[in-house]
Structures are given as structure tokens and as C-alpha cells.
Amino acid sequence: MSDTQPLSPDAPSEAEQAYQQALEYGKDLARVYVAEQTRRKEVEAANQLLSAVFTSTPDGLAVLNEALVVRQANPTFGEFFKTTPEQLIGESLHSLPIADGLLPLLERLRSAPSEHAEAELILGQPEWRSLLATAARLETPHLQGWVIVLHDQTERKRAQEALRRAHDELEIRVEERTAELVMANERLKREVEERKQAEAAEREQRTLAEALRDTAAAVSSTLDLNEVSKRILANVGQVMPHDSASIMYIDEEGMAQVVHLQGRTPPENAEVLKKLRFPVDETPNLRRVIDSREPYIIADTREYDGWVSHPAHDWIRSNISIPLISEDVIIGFLNLDSTEPNFFDQVQAERLRTFADQAAIAIRNARLYEQAQELAVIEERQRLARDLHDAVSQTLWSASLLTDTLPALYEANPNEGQHTLGELQGLIRGALAEMRTLLLELRPETLIEKDLESLIRQLINSLVGRTGIEAVLESTGKTNLPPRVHEAIYRITQESINNIMKHAEATWLRIEMISESDRFSISIQDNGHGYDPGDTLPGHLGIGIMKERAAAVNAQLSIDSAVGTGTTVRVVWPNPEI
Numbered sequence: 001m002s003d004t005q006p007l008s009p010d011a012p013s014e015a016e017q018a019y020q021q022a023l024e025y026g027k028d029l030a031r032v033y034v035a036e037q038t039r040r041k042e043v044e045a046a047n048q049l050l051s052a053v054f055t056s057t058p059d060g061l062a063v064l065n066e067a068l069v070v071r072q073a074n075p076t077f078g079e080f081f082k083t084t085p086e087q088l089i090g091e092s093l094h095s096l097p098i099a100d101g102l103l104p105l106l107e108r109l110r111s112a113p114s115e116h117a118e119a120e121l122i123l124g125q126p127e128w129r130s131l132l133a134t135a136a137r138l139e140t141p142h143l144q145g146w147v148i149v150l151h152d153q154t155e156r157k158r159a160q161e162a163l164r165r166a167h168d169e170l171e172i173r174v175e176e177r178t179a180e181l182v183m184a185n186e187r188l189k190r191e192v193e194e195r196k197q198a199e200a201a202e203r204e205q206r207t208l209a210e211a212l213r214d215t216a217a218a219v220s221s222t223l224d225l226n227e228v229s230k231r232i233l234a235n236v237g238q239v240m241p242h243d244s245a246s247i248m249y250i251d252e253e254g255m256a257q258v259v260h261l262q263g264r265t266p267p268e269n270a271e272v273l274k275k276l277r278f279p280v281d282e283t284p285n286l287r288r289v290i291d292s293r294e295p296y297i298i299a300d301t302r303e304y305d306g307w308v309s310h311p312a313h314d315w316i317r318s319n320i321s322i323p324l325i326s327e328d329v330i331i332g333f334l335n336l337d338s339t340e341p342n343f344f345d346q347v348q349a350e351r352l353r354t355f356a357d358q359a360a361i362a363i364r365n366a367r368l369y370e371q372a373q374e375l376a377v378i379e380e381r382q383r384l385a386r387d388l389h390d391a392v393s394q395t396l397w398s399a400s401l402l403t404d405t406l407p408a409l410y411e412a413n414p415n416e417g418q419h420t421l422g423e424l425q426g427l428i429r430g431a432l433a434e435m436r437t438l439l440l441e442l443r444p445e446t447l448i449e450k451d452l453e454s455l456i457r458q459l460i461n462s463l464v465g466r467t468g469i470e471a472v473l474e475s476t477g478k479t480n481l482p483p484r485v486h487e488a489i490y491r492i493t494q495e496s497i498n499n500i501m502k503h504a505e506a507t508w509l510r511i512e513m514i515s516e517s518d519r520f521s522i523s524i525q526d527n528g529h530g531y532d533p534g535d536t537l538p539g540h541l542g543i544g545i546m547k548e549r550a551a552a553v554n555a556q557l558s559i560d561s562a563v564g565t566g567t568t569v570r571v572v573w574p575n576p577e578i
Contacts, residue, residue, distance in 0.1 A: 060150035065143060068093040080123065080131065080150055097123060098150075102133055106146060109135055121150070130157040198412035228362040229260035236336070236355050240348050244316070244337040247324075247359060254280050256333060263337070269312040276310065283308055285321055290330055295322045295349035300341035313337070320344040322356040326364040334359055399427040426465050447490065448483045455490050456511060459497050463509065467501060470508040477515030485573055488549045489522060492557065495542045496524040496569045504528025504567060518574065525568040530561040
């Protein structure tokens with residue numbers, strides 16, 4: 001039997017098999033070709049992308065071989081050195097100005113390849129630039145070396161430097177401004193303190209002026225020595241703290257005796273002290289005042305050997321005595337006492353001296369009045385009291401005080417000084433008007449000859465000049481009064497205006513005169529605080545004088561007043577002969 005087997009009708013022939021194999025091989029070759037072409041295109045696209053990135057990146061890129069020779073560089077890398085990438089290729093890193101800063105970086109990476117390292121490089125020409133350099137090891141089949149990246153951080157560095165300078169400058173300015181504010185605050189504190197002191201001094205001076213003005217008014221308005229002494233001691237208490245005050249007189253035998261006392265001392269002890277008589281020559285502190293004619297202060301009575309102790313005043317620890325001098329003769333003492341040692345000083349002594357002068361004037365006036373009574377010239381003494389009451393001493397005294405304080409006040413506060421200067425000018429204008437009035441009184445015939453309306457208008461001008469009050473004078477009819485009536489009406493009006501000036505605190509005044517065929521009337525109305533007519537007004541000699549003048553010419557005088565409603569003084573003189 002032959003070895004050749006018969007072929008199955010379904011089995012492929014060898015030729016078919018070979019064809020199939022060749023067909024599959026061709027397909028494989030086609031796939032490989034397509035894959036290779038695809039890969040080539042992808043590589044080409046990647047290379048193009050890499051080239052585009054390499055070329056357009058804002059950072060400088062360079063590839064160096066192991067010998068640190070530039071193999072490739074992008075345009076930005078070349079711009080850092082003012083050249084082109086082509087001119088840099090083949091250049092050694094050592095020839096570039098960044099070598100000193102970059103070589104230590106590469107050395108560190110050689111010893112520690114995994115370390116991330118960077119270095120700041122400074123290019124100084126033509127103006128400085130700051131580059132942040134980083135490097136990476138390059139290991140490829142074609143090239144072994146380094147990739148260098150240079151990032152330009154100049155603007156950031158400049159911004160940081162500008163920010164640092166601005167911060168430093170701000171700190172300096174803050175320190176300077178803080179110092180200025182501290183100085184301004186200290187200056188403000190000093191100004192506030194100086195202002196407080198100036199205001200305190202001004203209040204003190206104003207209180208002193210008011211007290212002296214009231215004392216002067218008391219001295220010039222009454223000859224009642226007890227009333228004047230009481231007013232003086234009360235006013236002293238307004239400007240100078242103390243526990244007890246007294247006035248002593250020296251009699252013809254050289255003995256000092258308390259005539260008025262007020263303060264801490266109980267009434268029963270006060271009566272005891274008023275009965276005591278102290279020999280001036282044998283009382284050390286009084287003798288010291290007599291010899292020096294100056295105030296004398298006992299700082300502590302328990303340490304003063306010459307202090308005359310008495311159970312009625314054993315509480316006194318410090319004392320000050322001021323001489324009362326009249327016509328160059330010491331006639332007594334003004335004394336203040338305190339429960340505290342070292343309480344009084346020389347400043348207080350000088351202020352107290354002014355009140356002592358007023359007290360001396362009061363004593364002198366009282367003694368003159370007593371002498372007048374003894375000589376039976378009471379009427380002349382009353383006229384003297386009226387003349388003193390009508391004098392300009394109060395205005396001139398106030399103007400003197402303002403003149404003394406004005407320079408310091410103007411320096412401390414120009415606005416307040418300007419205001420005070422206005423007050424001073426008003427006082428001087430008022431004093432001038434009063435002086436003209438006084439000159440008229442020195443010549444009684446002139447007072448009678450001058451028109452009554454003009455005389456009263458002059459009084460109003462004096463009031464306005466001193467107080468700034470709003471005043472109106474209305475006159476109806478022609479005034480033709482007998483000389484005695486003419487003078488009495490003028491004097492009553494004058495006294496009314498003086499009372500308004502001193503006591504009423506009014507802001508307006510209205511005077512109305514009406515002359516008719518059978519009578520004459522005048523009313524003086526103000527909007528001051530008024531008073532209760534039922535209350536006694538010790539020391540207000542003017543009201544009594546007005547009543548006396550009205551009665552002397554058979555005129556009717558009425559005073560309509562109440563607390564808070566102002567005062568109206570009205571005089572009606574009937575003329576039965578017309």
C-alpha cells in the first residue's frame with residue numbers, strides 16, 4: 001500500500017497555506033509600518049512641542065555637557081547675557097558671569113543628586129538683575145550633563161526692596177509722628193494746665209476785685225463801723241480761707257482790743273476775747289508789726305514763745321496780723337487764725353494788706369464821724385458820706401485791678417484778654433462820665449444851671465459805660481423846677497442809678513420824666529433781681545438818703561420792688577404855686 005494518503009476534499013493545499021501565511025505576514029508588516037509612522041509623527045509632534053516650549057518659555061534654559069560646555073540654549077537664556085543662543089553654544093560655563101554663583105550649586109548636586117538646590121545670581125550690568133538658578137542632572141543615551149534654568153525675579157526683588165524701604169520709611173514716619181504726637185500731647189497738657197491756672201487766677205482776681213469793690217462800697221456808703229467791719233471780714237473770707245478773723249483797735253493807752261470777731265470762736269468766747277486788752281509793747285507779735293509796719297506770720301503758735309495763750313482761743317495753731325495804717329499811723333490790726341500750722345504765706349499777707357487798708361479807711365471815716373458828732377456838725381458828716389458814696393473810687397479801683405491782670409491774662413488767652421480790654425475801656429468811659437458829674441458837684445451853681453434832662457442823661461452814660469446796660473430816657477414837657485427841687489430830683493435819680501449799678505444786676509433801665517402844669521414826676525425802672533422791701537438792708541445808706549432828700553422838698557417817693565421782678569423808684573413833686 002502506498003504511503004501517500006488521499007487528500008480530504010476540505011483540506012487546504014500547501015499552496016493555499018503558503019498564501020495565507022504570506023498574507024498574514026504582509027498584514028503584520030503593514031501594522032508595524034503604520035505604528036512606526038504614528039510613533040514618528042508623535043515623536044515629531046513632541047519634539048516640536050518641546051522645541052516650542054524650550055524656545056518660548058520666559059525662563060532661561062540651557063543644556064550643558066559634563067565638561068560644562070553649552071550644548072543648547074533658548075532665546076531667554078541668551079537675552080540674560082545680551083547675546084543669541086547660537087553664540088552661546090560651545091561656550092564654557094566658566095566664561096559666563098554667572099559661573100561663580102552656579103558652580104557651587106552644581107557641586108552640591110554632584111554630591112547629592114536627589115537634593116533640590118537653587119541659588120540667587122546677580123547680574124550687575126547695565127543695571128542689576130536678580131536670577132533664581134536651579135539645575136538638574138541630565139542622563140540620556142545621547143548626552144550626560146546638566147539642565148540649567150534661570151528665572152528672572154528682578155521685579156519681585158525690586159518690589160520687595162521697595163516694600164522694605166517703604167516699611168522702613170513708614171516705621172520712621174510712625175516713630176516721628178508718634179514723637180510729634182507725644183510732644184503735642186505734652187504741649188497740650190501744659191497748655192491745659194496753664195489755662196486752668198490762668199482761669200483759676202482770673203477767678204481769684206475776679207473774686208478779689210468783687211470783694212474789694214464791695215468793701216469799698218461799704219466804706220463809702222456808711223459810717224457804721226460795726227457794719228463796715230462785718231462786711232470787711234465777710235469779704236476777706238471770700239478770697240482767703242481761715243477759721244477766724246478779727247479787727248483790733250489801739251487805744252490812746254497803747255492797748256489793743258478786739259472790736260469785731262467772726263468765725264470759729266463761739267459767741268461766749270468771742271465776748272470774753274472782746275473784753276481782753278493786750279499791751280502792744282509787751283505782746284511780741286503785735287510789737288513786731290508795729291516796728292516793721294509789715295504783716296507778720298506765726299507759723300505755729302505752739303513753737304512761738306511770744307504767743308499770748310488764752311483758753312478762749314487755745315485752738316489757734318497759726319496766725320497772721322496786718323497793720324491798719326491811717327495817715328501813716330498804725331491804729332489797729334487785722335488778724336486771721338487757722339487750726340492748721342503753717343497755713344498762711346506772704347501772698348496771702350499781701351492780699352490781706354489791701355483789706356487792711358480798706359479797714360483803716362473805715363476806721364478813719366468812723367472816727368471822723370465821731371469827731372463830727374462831738375463838734376455838732378452831723379449834717380456836714382452826712383454830706384461827706386453822700387459824697388464818698390457818689391465818688392468814682394469803685395470804678396477806678398476795678399479798672400486798676402483789670403489793668404494789673406490784663407498783661408498776664410492777654411498772654412495766656414488773647415481772646416479773653418481782648419474781652420477784658422473791652423471791659424476796661426467801658427470802666428474808663430464810665431469813670432470819665434462820673435468824673436464829669438463829680439466836677440459838676442464841686443460847683444453846685446453849675447449843677448443848678450444845667451438842664452435836668454442833660455444831667456440825667458450824663459448819669460445814664462456813666463452807667464452804660466461801666467456796665468453795658470441798655471438804657472432809655474423819655475422826657476415829656478419842659479422841665480422848670482426850683483433849684484432845691486431840681487437838685488433833689490437829680491440826687492435821687494443819681495442814687496437810684498448807683499443802686500442799680502451795685503445791686504440790681506439789671507440788663508435794662510427805663511427812665512421817664514413828665515412835666516405838667518401842676519406837678520413833676522420821674523420813674524426809674526430796672527429789670528434787676530429786686531428785693532423784699534420788708535427786709536432791712538444794713539449799710540444801704542442810699543435809700544435813707546433818697547427818702548431824706550424827697551422829704552426835704554415835700555416830694556413823694558415810692559419804691560416798688562419784689563424779689564425777681566426788678567425795682568421801680570418813683571418821685572412825684574406837686575407844685576401848688578403853678
